[in-house]
Amino acid sequence: MQVYVHLPLCRRKCRYCAFTSWEFSSEAAARVVDLIVAHVGRWSAQGIGPAHTIYIGGGTPSMWEVRQLARILAAVDQALGIAVGAEVTVEANPESALRPGWMAALGDLGVTRISLGVQSFDDQTLAFLGRxxxxxQAVAAVQAAVATGLAVSVDLLWNVPGVSLAQWQQDLAGAVGLGVGHVSCYALTAEPGTPLAADPVPWPSEDEASAQFHWMCQFLEERGFMHYELANFARPGAACRHNLGYWRGEDYLGFGPAAVSTWQGRRWTNPASLEDYGLMVEGALAPKAESLSPAVALRERVMLGLRTRDGFDVASWACGLGRDVAGFGAALGPLVQAGLVVWDGISVRLSRQGMLLGNAICAHIWDILER
Ligand code: SF4
Structure with missing residues (x-):
């Protein structure tokens, strides 16, 4: 099983951020930890562990003290168990991760992986993003993370207004040059309601965005990184097992405000406010729950599968329902001929070109499956 822990506080809100997060205070941070520890404890003695992956995300987990992270991990171990060899990731932002001794202490807690929210190494771009x-600090944090000997991933943003192809090349080459084994490269988008969405700044054209994407894929693959998911690249053995679990549709439990859980065909979302999350942990408020109908579950499997290098396993789906795989392959013909998907008679996956049109292609494949 997989465990996600959401620590929803940050130093301040970045201009593009639509995640659930608020301004950090020590009191709120302590309250979040108390609630999560109590919430995890409610799952004890149910025989559902151990956790094979744990992902502590946010928010900015590096704003919490090491002893607080240790408390959370100890609670997970006590309630669910942590499997030998489990992958334990902690997200961190450079400025707080650089606090003396913070990263160096993580290994002793059982953390195996640090995911650093770098986004760019360029001061002007970072200021534009509101980081x-x-x-x-970004360079120093990556160097210090690599020096811990833990697996290190770096998040970077492309498709950023005002950032040229040359600047993007410098950012990505900078991260690889610092010796990380994993990079997550997300296309910046204007999320409704964020300050960035209200900014009239001109965005990169489709051609410029496409050039950044294609260069990124080629550059990383030439340097031994496998493009294993739309936005994720890893050196051999460095793929994130936790996120692979999501994309493969495995069950997970989410702790913390706004965290989502999917468990045995049910999905629920914890309340986003600290007050309501507290009521939920006490049993006075139910989380928002939904049952996943077979149709919704299939759509999700297709969408998540297409994000990955393995694609969506059509043969397994067809076999379970007595459907015709050859007929599916024939219906895919125009997408294959346009070079947007690759079909090997068993699975369908997006080509590199198709990755830029992922949503439209996914909708088309849903249509074919639901005919
Ligand atoms: S650090 Fe991450 S979660 Fe926090 S405000 Fe910035 S983008 Fe959002």
């Missing part, structure tokens, strides 16, 4: 760190 609380500068380029020098």
């Amino acid at each position: 609380p760190h500068d380029g020098a």
Whole structure:
């Protein structure tokens, strides 16, 4: 099983951020930890562990003290168990991760992987994004993370207004040059309601965005990174097992405000506010729950499968329902001929070109499956 822990506080809100997060205070941070520990404890003695992957995300988990993270992990171990060899990831932002001793202490807690929210090494780009760190801190944080000997991933943003192809090349080459084994490269989007969405700044054209994407894929693959998911690249053995579990549709439990759980065909979302999350942990408020109908579950499997290098396993789906795989392959013909998907008679996956049109292709494949 998989465990996700959401620590929803940040130094301040980045201009593009639509995640559930609020401004950090020590009191709120302590309250979040108390509630999560109590919430995890409610799952004890149910025989559902151990956790094979744990992902502590946010928010900015590096704003919490090491002893607080240790408390959360100890609670998970006590209630569910943590499997030998489990992957344990902690997200971190450069400025807070650089606090003396913070990263160096993570290994002793059983953390195996640090995911650093760098986004760019360029001061001007970081200021535009509203990030609380500068380029020098980003470099220093990646160096310090690599020096811990833990697996290190770096998040970067492309498709950023005002950032040229040359600047993007410099950012990505900078991360690879610092020796990380994993990079997550997300296309920046204007999420409704964010300050960025209200900014009239001109965005990169489709051609510019496409050039950044294609260069990124080629550059990383030439340097031994496998493009194993739309936005994720890993050196051999460095793929994120936790996220692979999501994309393969495995069950997971989510702890913390706004965290989502999917368990045995049910999905529920914890309340987003700290007050309501507290009521939920006490049993006075139910989380928002839904049952996943077979149709919705299939759509999700297709969407998540298409994000990955393995694609969506059509043969298994067809076999379970007595459907015709050859007929599916024939219906895919125009997408194959346009070079947007690859069909090997068993699975369908997006080509590199198709990745830029992922949503439209996914909708088309849903149509074929539901005919
Ligand atoms: S650090 Fe991450 S979660 Fe926090 S405000 Fe910035 S983008 Fe959002």
